Amino acid sequence: MADSNRTSPEENAIVSYKTSKILVVDDVPENLRLLKTLLKNEGYDVRFAPNAKFALASLTQFVPDLILLDIMMPEMDGYTLCEQLKGNPETQDIPIIFLTALNEEADKVKGFQLGAVDYITKPFQSEEVLVRVAHHLKLTQLNLQLQEKNQILLQKNHQLQEAERETRLLLEVTQYLTQxxxxxxxxxxxxxxxxxxxxxxxxxxxxxxxxxxxxxxxxxxxxxxxxxxxxxxxxxxxxxxxxxxxxxxxxxxxxxxxxxxxxxxxxxxxxxxxxxxxxxxxxxxxxxxxxxxxxxxxxxxxxxxxxxxxxxxxxxxxxxxxxxxxxxxxxxSELQLQQQAQDLAEALHQLKTTQIQLIQSEKMSSLGQLVAGISHEINNPVNFIAGNIDHLESYIHDLIQVYYAYQQSYPIPAPTLTELIADLELDFTLTDLPNVILSMKSGTERITKIVNSLRRFAHLDESQLKTVDIHDEIESILTILNNRLKLESSPEMSPVNFSEIQVERDYGQLPKFDCFAGELNQAFMQILMNGIDALQERYEVEKKQPNFPYILGIKTQWIQNLSQVQIQISDNGMGIPANIKPRIFDPFFTTKPVGKGTGMGMAISYQIIVEKHGGSLKCLDIPGQTTFAIALPQRPKKQ
Missing domain, CATH: 3.30.450.40 (GAF domain)
Incomplete structure (x- = not known):
């Protein structure tokens, strides 16, 4: 039976940010009293400073998790104080929300350029203050958690590098003795x-x-x-x-x-x-x-x-x-030599396979946790916005009807009202409002689609076999990679327009099949990104609009007699030299510059497709393009 006193990680996170420390800097006593009551009632540890000088002194003994900073203050304004805090290594990472009655875009841009994360306008709306404060405290906490996880990954990566160096030394010893x-x-x-x-x-x-x-x-x-x-x-x-x-x-x-x-x-x-x-x-x-x-x-x-x-x-x-x-x-003994050489090769292969599996496991685990956090933080406000757009549209429609009814009842309004209507361009506003609402709906739908694609790609909490539609999986990955389908020139190239990669789909009729979806998506994404990289390389070499388009092709078909899904992913980029094709699936092999490739992507993809799913992954020799052919059984042979 579960312990009712135990708390979930999400509840612990809420408790953590609810006890956060906040410094409020404002020269208006009424504002300080209002914020004090509002924030303390929520359980925050709040300190106050009536001006920038007191704030700097307070920061020597009190390190807050968030600063609410007034802009218009005597002696030193909020902009100057913000600039000082962001220039100090000890305080530069503390998020700052400006408190201001200024509504000019230039004022807001200046604040963001100085390092502020948000604005709260005066007079204060209690719910807005609490929501913005809680939102940025949670973001700060998530960033800290991500940094901790990155540090753990760095340590594990260091251990893997040490293991690799020791493996290489053992390989050298073997080579010297056998040669x-x-x-x-x-x-x-x-x-x-x-x-x-x-x-x-x-x-x-x-x-x-x-x-x-x-x-x-x-x-x-x-x-x-x-x-x-x-x-x-x-x-x-x-x-x-x-x-x-x-x-x-x-x-x-x-x-x-x-x-x-x-x-x-x-x-x-x-x-x-x-x-x-x-x-x-x-x-x-x-x-x-x-x-x-x-x-x-x-x-x-x-x-x-x-x-x-x-x-x-x-x-x-x-x-x-x-x-x-x-x-x-x-x-x-020559006979013993041959047998032992085979054993050693298998042991080294197993070691590399273990390294690949560990890297893959850590990446998918971190990705899943990251996607879960991002999805939660994005979905909540997006759902709130989406849920209110229909109400907003209805309210605006009602207001417009009232306005038109007023026009019919009072066709000749007072001169001051006529002047105000002209200044506000009210006729244009009434015409444009439906377009604005439509744009808002489209934006929220786009965000929801991207978040859903991320969740589908990671297949959170799904380590077992899952029945999927392979086309849905591929489309989710293409949604995530949508921005990379625009090829942009490098700084050293002459300015050219963006060039779009054309995705050509040739989808056959496929049944749903069983797979380890999260890992298989990782392999698909790696192969698709390699194709995009090849097209980007060709684009930078040409330095002009091409005579023939950049194409990323995806073809699927079902082979009934083999109970097998076949997928071909191709690109008409620079191609793969014949002398390195035999090595493209080797661990730690890469043709990319140092810092841009680890040499593990295709090795991991091969391990996922071939070893985990019992399929095949080959690079085909087709003139004018690079094509990776994937074959997958309807159910993995290894479970």
Whole structure:
């Protein structure tokens, strides 16, 4: 049974903004008293300042969530105070609503240019004040929540980047060992890659010699600076027995060893202490490469600062050691090599797939929450407006009828009334009012359509299979992308008119089918945006109106014998070079400049369509255009 005392997230949000702090700045005591009563009755924590000087002093001890600021004040007006607050990093993010009796557009524009978020005109209307205050407090709270979510995404992205770098290092180790004729030849390259990744100064390798029962130095160590050359030369003359020096101790114990401070290590543990200190090496650690419990090699690393044992570094190096051991063992048998290579490729593919799924999951989760917030904040005022337009239209109609009845009863009005009617251009106003009402209706319908398209695109709270009309899904995405269908020249191009992308639809008769709608919409949007990007690129290259139009084509058909929906999305943009077509679905591959593409969009689309829905995604070779062919079963094979 649900706990009746528990509150929902929406209720918590209401409580949060209802207890917000507000600073009111006005030189008129009556206004302060009115706003004090009005806001305190709503539960707000309200402070007051009779002028700008008191406001600045108050802000040193009281940080409000919102400022209500009068414009016309002695000594320093509201505009000047607003400019000062927006110029101060500590107060620049506090939203400011101006209180004013000024109705000139220039005054309002000036306020918005200085950073104000809204106006409340005098004399105050209580409901208007409360609605505007609550609206901007909720917007501020939503912005803070979005910033927090963005920070979490950045942290997760950093973790993914770290995982990717470690994966690349493991791939390099694999490549060195598989390409080298012997694993000993690959060790030098592996040591360099490890030092580059962990930012240590020197790396060396030691190999057990069965005939002498000693460790011998492997040539070609890695050193970041020429001053380390004497250390290399001395090491090349040495041999270690089991238990002797750092390499010998690792050989004997078959475990990783870490010397935090060489100056504190006994000479039996570190025989090259004096030379190491002389050239600036202060910390060392080493690890064995084990194959079937036998030491095949020992890798030792050094750096020039005292460093405690780092568990994450140890884990990374041990993973590399395990990788090396595994690959050495593979080289001992050609048959085993082939089998293990396949296993490694599958493991790496699974890792990338997991990364893609995590990124996709985080994006869809954040998108869903963002769309939910936007839909709620937009729908409420839009529904309020839409619900009152019909009433407004009826009231205006009644007033017009009264006016015409008055004209018939009093065809010759008083001179002052005649002059007022002329000044107000009342005849034009009465004619134009229906057009204004129609425009308002059209605007609210457009907003509602966009919000509904966003909700349909995200399919909020729908992680399971959903039966959809594929054409409705595509049209929702086109509604969202409507603004991008206008191609605009870059600043460096000569001025040209906007050029529209023509969307050519060739829709077949399709049955409704089951899919993971939110994720599938993400794939459709990615492919459509790529097509728009290609058309934009062609537009910027041509630098003039084209001889043939920019076309984004969408074709759908139902293949009865396969129980399959086929969708083709094409564009007549710049095309895809043949040499990169095989890589367009690879994770992290992109042809876009740095900062404009992550290389994950098409990889995620492929994973959604092929792996999650059991369909296919191909780039077709059709002259004069780029065409992506999508095939989807009526119900996903993987659920």
């Amino acid at each position: 080298a004729s012997t694993w000993e030849q690959a060790i030098a390259q592996i040591i360099k890659s490890i030092c580059d990744r962990i930012f240590w100064d020197y790396g060396e390798a030691w190999l057990p010699q069965e005939d002498t029962q000693t460790l011998s130095y492997l040539p070609n160590p890695f050193a970041t600076h020429p001053t380390l050359k004497p250390f290399c030369q001395l090491s090349s003359t040495l041999e270690f027995q089991a238990g002797e020096g750092l390499p010998g101790k690792i050989w004997q114990n078959q475990t990783l060893e870490w010397i935090q401070d060489i100056t504190q290590a006994p000479e039996t543990s570190y025989t090259r202490q004096s030379l190491a200190l002389q050239i600036g090496l202060k910390c060392a650690f080493g690890m064995p490469i084990l194959v079937n419990q036998k030491v095949m090699a020992i890798l030792v690393f050094y750096q020039g600062k005292i460093t405690p044992c780092q568990l994450n570094l140890v884990a990374l190096v041990q993973a590399i050691a395990s990788q090396i051991s595994f690959l050495i063992q593979r080289k001992q």
